[in-house]
Amino acid sequence: MAKHSDISWKKDHPCTLSSNSVEKxxxxxxxxxxxxxxxxxxxxxxxxxxxxxxxxxxxxxxxHLDIVEQNKKQLKQVKQQLSEFQKE
Structure with missing residues (x-):
């Protein structure tokens, strides 16, 4: 099994991936x-x-469930913004 550097591990962590997806x-x-x-x-x-x-x-x-919860809230805001945008 390949070793991950600290940077690689953080980049591939599920919490980081979810944050990046929401931000995108x-x-x-x-x-x-x-x-x-x-x-x-x-x-x-x-x-x-x-x-x-x-x-x-x-x-x-x-x-890091606190960050996951934060991502869920942010994604909810994204959905609201999209809904408002589609109504325009």
Missing amino acids: ALRMVQSARSHYEEIAVEHIFDQISHAEKAIQTAEEFGE
């Missing part, structure tokens, strides 16, 4: 607001789904 979804919503394209919205839904799966994996991993 947020950036995508913000970008779509300024440059609307139908395909961009489809990609946002895909990213939200990816973030939900990453959060579920992080929950199952069972560490």
